[in-house]
Structure formats: C-alpha cells, structure tokens
Amino acid sequence: xxxxxxxxxxxxxxxxxxxxxxxxxxxxxxDLLEAAGLARSSYHYALAHPKAPTRPGLRARVxxxxxxxxxxxxxxxxxxxxxxxxxxxxxxxxxxxxxxxMGLRCGIRRETDHHRYNSYRGEVGKTFExxxxxxxxxxxxxxxxxxxxxxFRLSFGKAYLAPVYDFGSKEIVAWSVSEHPDLAQQEEMLGxxxxxxxxxxxxxxxxDMGWQYQHATxxxxxEENGFTQSMSRKGNCIDNxxxxxxxxHLKDEFFRGRDWGxxxxxxxxxxxxxxxxNHVRRQVRLKGLTPVEFREQALxxxx
Numbered sequence: 001x002x003x004x005x006x007x008x009x010x011x012x013x014x015x016x017x018x019x020x021x022x023x024x025x026x027x028x029x030x031d032l033l034e035a036a037g038l039a040r041s042s043y044h045y046a047l048a049h050p051k052a053p054t055r056p057g058l059r060a061r062v063x064x065x066x067x068x069x070x071x072x073x074x075x076x077x078x079x080x081x082x083x084x085x086x087x088x089x090x091x092x093x094x095x096x097x098x099x100x101x102m103g104l105r106c107g108i109r110r111e112t113d114h115h116r117y118n119s120y121r122g123e124v125g126k127t128f129e130x131x132x133x134x135x136x137x138x139x140x141x142x143x144x145x146x147x148x149x150x151x152f153r154l155s156f157g158k159a160y161l162a163p164v165y166d167f168g169s170k171e172i173v174a175w176s177v178s179e180h181p182d183l184a185q186q187e188e189m190l191g192x193x194x195x196x197x198x199x200x201x202x203x204x205x206x207x208d209m210g211w212q213y214q215h216a217t218x219x220x221x222x223e224e225n226g227f228t229q230s231m232s233r234k235g236n237c238i239d240n241x242x243x244x245x246x247x248x249h250l251k252d253e254f255f256r257g258r259d260w261g262x263x264x265x266x267x268x269x270x271x272x273x274x275x276x277x278n279h280v281r282r283q284v285r286l287k288g289l290t291p292v293e294f295r296e297q298a299l300x301x302x303x
Contacts, residue, residue, distance in 0.1 A: 016046035054098045061086065062098055068276070069253045072106035075099050080282035084289075106252075125214030131230035132206045136242040138168035140302075141295050142201040145173070146243035147189075148208060149181050150251075152266070155259050159266055162189045163274075164205070165246050169298070170283050171291030172246070172274050177267045186212045187221075194225045206230040208240050250277070 019032040033043055053059070065078045075096040082088040082095065099105070138144040144167040152159045162185050163175040174193035178185040197203070205227045207213040213231065222229055232239030254273040260266035278291050286294045 013046045013051055016043050019043060020047060053101055054094060055090070058082065058088065058090075058098065059102060062095065063102065063104070066099070066104045066106075068280070069273075070258060071253055071256055072104065073253065073281075074106050076284055077282060080284070080288040084282060123209075123214070124211050125216060126219050127209060127214055128229040128231045130206075130233060130239060131204050131228060132239075134239060134241070136167045138166075141166055141169045141171075141298050142173075142198055142203045143168055144204050144206070146206045146240060147213075148240055148243045148247070149185075149210065149212075150247045151181070152255060154266060156262055156266075159263055159270075160185065161250075161270065162186060163243075163246070164189065164193050165243050166291070166295075167242055169291045169295040170286060171278050171295055175271075175274060177270055179263055181212075183212060183215060183217065186215075186218055190218070190221050194221070197225065202226045202228065204228045204230050206232070206240065206243075208232045209234055 015036045015038050019029065019036055019038065022032050023029045029043075030040075033040055061082065062078055065081050066072050076092055078099065079090060079092045079095040082090050132144060132146075136144065136146075145164050146167065147162065147164045149160055149162045152161070157179065160178050160181040161175060162178070162181070163172045165171070166173050173196050174189050176185045176189040176192070178188070203226075205222060207229070209231050212218055213229070219229065250273065254270065260269070280290060282288050282290055283294075289297065
C-alpha cells in the first residue's frame, strides 16, 4: 500500500517516531513536523503502519546458521548458506538487515584478543628464498600452501596449532594440535600432509623462518616428498599474511571469550571447528563454495 504522499510505504517512519517521542515530552507537534520536513499526513500514516520485519519466514533459518559457532557468523556466511543450501534468492545486504532486526551480531575483531607465537631463533639450519613473494593467489589446489604455529593461552596452560593452508581451495589440509610447539608436532603435521598429497602434486609450502622449518628433519621430509620450501623474510609477518589471516578468523569465530579445563577438550573442539572450516564454512572467494566442495569440483574438472 502506498503512502498518502504517493511514495514507498513508510519512507519517514524514523522521523515520525522521533516526532512522536518529542511531542510526548511537551514539544509542539507542528513545530517538530516543520523541523523534520515531514507532512502531517505522512506522520500519521507512518505511525498507523508499523514496519514489517524483513523476510520473516527465514528468521528461524538465519538464527540456526548464526548459532553454529559460539561467537556467531557474519551476514555473508549466512547469505551464502541460504543461497547454496536453501536455494534462496537473497542479497547479502538483505541478510544484514534481517540480522540487525533480530539483534544478531558477530564480534568485532580486536588485535589484543590473542598473542602471536614467535619461533624465530636466528639461522639455526637451512633457509630458503621467498618463492611466494606475497602472491597468495592460486588457480587450483595443491599448488601454493602456507604453514605457521599459533598459540592459545588457557586455564590448563598453553596449546599450539600447526596447520597447513591451501591458498587455492582455502582448505586446512593438515594440522597438529599439541601442548608443545616442538619437532614432534611438526612431524605429526607432515605425516597428515604427505598422506593427503595427490600423486604428482609438487606444491610450494611457505612459512616464516622459525627454527622448526629450518630443521634438517623437516627440510629433508619435504624435499623427499616433492615440496618446494619458501620462507618469509626475517621479522616480516606480512610475507605470511594468508596463513595469519586464517588464525585471525579462527580466533574470532572459535576462541575469543572461551576457555577449556583440559587440553583434550580443547583439542576436540578445535578439530571440530577445523572440520566446520573445511566442510561447512562458505567463502566469498570460492564463489560460495566450502573448501572441500571447491577441491572436489576441481578434481572432477581435472579428471
């Protein structure tokens, strides 16, 4: 239904509500309407026609998607899920509007929410040139990858995650969760990585200059299995920005504001989140696909 002024319904509702509130405090309605530039007919129309909620039939589904992670998910994640799974034709901005109406907001990233782990001990082994050179783009899977270690401070002590991130599929293809950032953690991660590597693949694996990535055992294992090592320059975290960004998302969505009583509970929940990242979490850069969906689609195209 059109308004008395002939425009779209309720174009001045916010002004009308402000006028009504101020008039209730003793101000003259005519003066308020003049100051607001609002016709009396539009004022009464707006008050008589409360604003309808946006896409009310989708609210339960939006709440379900938002609630999958302890700290919620952003409106783009919700919108991609609605389009890919439910077949809804809905814009990101519409979902954002819905979530604001519902009071659903995911947390804002704060740099002080977590501590960066630094494993640099100087040149204690073999170092490599920066083959990646901040070019984190890849048009396929198992071409360019990044790795690093991040630290979590918890009630029971500290825990460390060492993942390998595929720049093409955005998938965390291998990982190790440990109470100690030692060589044993790297060997566990490498075992998973080498076991998952497709036959014939020769990826570049990029890291910082941490001692573990210079270690003879680590270097030899990668070389024997067809990996090319690449290293960031000393003290330049931007060179490893793609992997650092994964840590930022992970700690926003999974870690911030939470605590665990035991390492075993923390490891279980973190590995469940990694499964969510790979199999459920849709990515704009993958055109709404999950990392696993993108990888499987790439494999079918190459077959």
